[in-house]
Amino acid sequence: xxxxxxxxxxxxxxxxxxxxxxxxxxxxxxxxxxxxxxxxxxxxxxxxxxxxxxxxxxxxxxxxxxxxxxxxxxxxxxxxxxxxxxxxxxxxxxxxxxxxxxxxxxxxxxxxxxxxxxxxxxxxxxxxxxxxxxxxxxxxxxxxxxxxxxxxxxxxxxxxxxxxxxxxxxxxxxxxxxxxxxxxxxxxxxxxxxxxxxxxxxxxxxxxxxxxxxxxxxxxxxxxxxxxxxxxxxxxxxxxxxxxxxxxxxxxxxxxxxxxxxxxxxxxxxxxxxxxxxxxxxxxxxxxxxxxxxxxxxxxxxxxxxxxxxxxxxxxxxxxxxxxxxxxxxxxxxxxxxxxxxxxxxxxxxxxxxxxxxxxxxxxxxxxxxxxxxxxxxxxxxxxxxxxxxxxxxxxxxxxxxxxxxxxxxxxxxxxxxxxxxxxxxxxxxxxxxxxxxxxxxxxxxxxxxxxxxxxxxxxxxxxxxxxxxxxxxxxxxxxxxxxxxxxxxxxxxxxxxxxxxxxxxxxxxxxxxxxxxxxxxxxxxxxxxxxxxxxxxxxxxxxxxxxxxxxxxxxxxxxxxxxxxxxxxxxxxxxxxxxxxxxxxxxxxxxxxxxxxxxxxxxxxxxxxxxxxxxxxxxxxxxxxxxxxxxxxxxxxxxxxxxxxxxxxxxxxxxxxx
Amino acid sequence: xxxxxxxxxxxxxxxxxxxxxxxxxxxxxxxxxxxxxxxxxxxxxxxxxxxxxxxxxxxxxxxxxxxxxxxxxxxxxxxxxxxxxxxxxxxxxxxxxxxxxxxxxxxxxxxxxxxxxxxxxxxxxxxxxxxxxxxxxxxxxxxxxxxxxxxxxxxxxxxxxxxx
Numbered sequence: 001x002x003x004x005x006x007x008x009x010x011x012x013x014x015x016x017x018x019x020x021x022x023x024x025x026x027x028x029x030x031x032x033x034x035x036x037x038x039x040x041x042x043x044x045x046x047x048x049x050x051x052x053x054x055x056x057x058x059x060x061x062x063x064x065x066x067x068x069x070x071x072x073x074x075x076x077x078x079x080x081x082x083x084x085x086x087x088x089x090x091x092x093x094x095x096x097x098x099x100x101x102x103x104x105x106x107x108x109x110x111x112x113x114x115x116x117x118x119x120x121x122x123x124x125x126x127x128x129x130x131x132x133x134x135x136x137x138x139x140x141x142x143x144x145x146x147x148x149x150x151x152x153x154x155x156x157x158x159x160x161x162x163x164x165x166x167x168x169x170x171x172x173x174x175x176x177x178x179x180x181x182x183x184x185x186x187x188x189x190x191x192x193x194x195x196x197x198x199x200x201x202x203x204x205x206x207x208x209x210x211x212x213x214x215x216x217x218x219x220x221x222x223x224x225x226x227x228x229x230x231x232x233x234x235x236x237x238x239x240x241x242x243x244x245x246x247x248x249x250x251x252x253x254x255x256x257x258x259x260x261x262x263x264x265x266x267x268x269x270x271x272x273x274x275x276x277x278x279x280x281x282x283x284x285x286x287x288x289x290x291x292x293x294x295x296x297x298x299x300x301x302x303x304x305x306x307x308x309x310x311x312x313x314x315x316x317x318x319x320x321x322x323x324x325x326x327x328x329x330x331x332x333x334x335x336x337x338x339x340x341x342x343x344x345x346x347x348x349x350x351x352x353x354x355x356x357x358x359x360x361x362x363x364x365x366x367x368x369x370x371x372x373x374x375x376x377x378x379x380x381x382x383x384x385x386x387x388x389x390x391x392x393x394x395x396x397x398x399x400x401x402x403x404x405x406x407x408x409x410x411x412x413x414x415x416x417x418x419x420x421x422x423x424x425x426x427x428x429x430x431x432x433x434x435x436x437x438x439x440x441x442x443x444x445x446x447x448x449x450x451x452x453x454x455x456x457x458x459x460x461x462x463x464x465x466x467x468x469x470x471x472x473x474x475x476x477x478x479x480x481x482x483x484x485x486x487x488x489x490x491x492x493x494x495x496x497x498x499x500x501x502x503x504x505x506x507x508x509x510x511x512x513x514x515x516x517x518x519x520x521x522x523x524x525x526x527x528x529x530x531x532x533x534x535x536x537x538x539x540x541x542x543x544x545x546x547x548x549x550x551x552x553x554x555x556x557x558x559x560x561x562x563x564x565x566x567x568x569x570x571x572x573x574x575x576x577x578x579x580x581x582x583x584x585x586x587x588x589x590x591x592x593x594x595x596x597x598x599x600x601x602x603x604x605x606x607x608x609x610x611x612x613x614x615x616x617x618x619x620x621x622x623x624x625x626x627x628x629x630x631x632x633x634x635x636x637x638x639x640x641x642x643x644x645x646x647x648x649x650x651x652x653x654x655x656x657x658x659x
Numbered sequence: 660x661x662x663x664x665x666x667x668x669x670x671x672x673x674x675x676x677x678x679x680x681x682x683x684x685x686x687x688x689x690x691x692x693x694x695x696x697x698x699x700x701x702x703x704x705x706x707x708x709x710x711x712x713x714x715x716x717x718x719x720x721x722x723x724x725x726x727x728x729x730x731x732x733x734x735x736x737x738x739x740x741x742x743x744x745x746x747x748x749x750x751x752x753x754x755x756x757x758x759x760x761x762x763x764x765x766x767x768x769x770x771x772x773x774x775x776x777x778x779x780x781x782x783x784x785x786x787x788x789x790x791x792x793x794x795x796x797x798x799x800x801x802x803x804x805x806x807x808x809x810x811x812x813x814x815x816x817x818x819x820x821x822x823x
């Protein structure tokens with residue numbers, strides 16, 4: 001019954017989305033106020049019914065309703081509660097339902113948080129979001145119904161993919177989708193502005209908090225995915241340039257470019273046409289990401305679904321979105337003028353350089369991701385494009401980006417001179433060189449690559465902090481710092497995050513240690529500064545798996561630093577072996593041990609011992625970026641915008657009231 | 660036949676025999692088998708090679724990360740070839756002759772991949788060209804570049820505007 005109720009709710013949501021996609025758009029063009037007024041309630045009705053559908057699917061999971069084939073395929077009565085809840089988005093159908101739920105949530109958020117935007121603009125934005133919902137809801141209803149029953153029903157489910165039975169991966173997709181789908185709001189604002197032809201600074205201001213919020217969630221989502229891969233896949237990598245990772249990384253890169261371009265558009269009224277284009281691309285790449293992951297055109301660690309019919313649907317949807325937007329753009333772009341001029345030495349220029357490098361990087365990642373598919377389709381052979389390719393291209397493009405970031409943080413808008421910047425930049429450069437050059441001396445061996453990366457990272461941090469210091473009013477700096485807008489603090493945090501990330505990546509690559517060993521109980525081995533003692537393996541039974549747990553004790557000069565328990569699990573239903581690394585996280589590095597195969601009857605096991613230097617800095621950097629983004633999105637100027645005073649609101653500060 | 664070649668061929672042969680026998684293959688490893696090397700340069704070469712070679716039966720993993728039997732066998736093969744004196748190029752060529760370019764995570768430069776390797780450079784060049792154009796045009800807008808005759812005209816217009 002509940003499943004049918006869910007399907008019914010989904011159908012009602014679909015009909016509402018159709019109304020939302022047509023009526024307010026028509027109303028705003030025809031200046032029909034009743035049609036415009038439909039937008040907000042329709043957005044809410046859609047949200048409520050999608051939420052009901054989503055609740056029904058969750059109920060089916062909690063209720064172990066294995067007559068619903070999606071539940072039967074992705075759950076089991078022994079599955080822990082958390083994974084029954086997260087199992088809802090564990091595979092294709094449910095994750096799409098989550099997509100639509102989040103899309104409806106963002107649509108609802110627009111009705112709440114955009115009080116300052118004119119009503120006809122909101123009607124257009126909601127209408128366009130409604131059209132996107134129509135696309136996704138029809139995709140679910142026509143190709144991927146999560147509520148489909150199976151006959152005869154089974155008594156036990158096939159269990160959730162063991163890879164996904166993990167708290168990190170439980171919250172990874174929602175975060176990622178909050179980011180992906182958040183770009184749909186920015187897209188809707190861009191399209192609405194294109195329809196009206198009013199691409200002004202107000203439009204940029206409305207779009208900015210949405211872009212930054214979506215970007216922050218995407219950052220968190222990607223970082224979570226990377227963290228999960230690090231501890232769950234069992235070999236301690238954190239980024240693999242896997243097509244599915246690239247699918248989330250491309251919208252992130254494009255979103256980063258968009259954030260910066262929007263800043264220039266809002267503050268100075270430049271790059272308007274370019275900014276619109278970036279908004280369209282950021283959302284298109286989010287859709288492409290969904291297409292790549294969900295269509296099964298890629299076969300990779302993460303891609304579970306493969307069904308050409310679904311792929312075709314998303315591809316057509318993608319073509320309509322991209323084609324429609326670009327046509328609209330081609331129609332409106334000639335009328336867009338960005339008049340204000342600026343000097344080659346100015347913040348505008350730094351932002352332009354940022355955009356050129358980021359867009360080049362995005363295009364390269366896109367090319368590298370799709371190239372094997374295209375070559376294969378054309379019958380030119382099968383090739384692999386992997387980390388060696390991406391690293392070769394990515395690093396030379398991002399190093400100048402970080403250098404330019406330092407300039408951008410210190411440059412003034414419109415017109416600046418090298419003469420003014422020289423002393424500041426010189427001192428900061430010198431400080432970065434010294435800090436970066438000395439740092440590797442503290443490590444176990446000196447590396448010039450580490451020194452360069454250290455310099456680059458310090459440059460990013462120092463310039464960001466210096467920019468904040470200058471921004472705070474001179475004379476009364478500490479008070480000035482408090483008064484500095486949140487947006488500026490956000491930028492400083494995010495830029496510092498980049499610096500920490502750069503250092504983390506380089507130092508992890510250069511200073512991590514790894515050894516594959518065969519160890520008998522009681523064996524001790526020195527790796528780097530630390531001694532590792534293997535204390536044998538014990539059997540253990542989990543809720544839906546059996547495991548063997550090893551014990552490894554890490555010590556330094558006789559002092560115990562960590563007690564690690566690497567595991568090998570076998571999940572009973574899918575008979576899938578999994579490794580759980582034993583990890584002790586630390587600010588300067590992680591102890592990371594994984595357990596291999598039993599080698600002989602005397603209790604000898606294959607053990608991989610890792611020391612992952614500075615690995616936490618990678619995610620710390622990402623966290624700072626996300627925090628910076630969220631801080632910037634809550635800046636006061638997005639909330640307090642000139643409003644026509646209403647009679648009730650006016651006499652708020654009368655003397656009578658004060659007395 | 661040189662001794663190096665002989666050792667190489669015999670290793671390759673024995674590995675092939677090992678594959679076809681199948682029975683001698685122990686179960687999959689989550690962690691790599693401990694291997695012995697004669698020098699640390701051999702070990703770092705080994706690590707670099709297995710990081711750039713693809714496991715052919717996995718979805719998207721290199722030899723170093725894969726648990727699959729084939730990946731382990733290819734790791735052992737790489738190890739043996741290094742110990743028997745084969746150069747990196749020889750090992751890569753052997754892998755390509757057996758499995759095609761698909762085994763390489765770093766695609767070779769050839770006509771079908773020329774675009775892949777050159778495109779980033781093209782993107783960047785186009786980007787820099789556009790950047791240069793924008794810098795030039797935006798500077799032209801500033802007042803200093805307006806020709807004197809036009810500047811006089813503007814001044815006259817503004818004066819007229821004030822007088823009315």
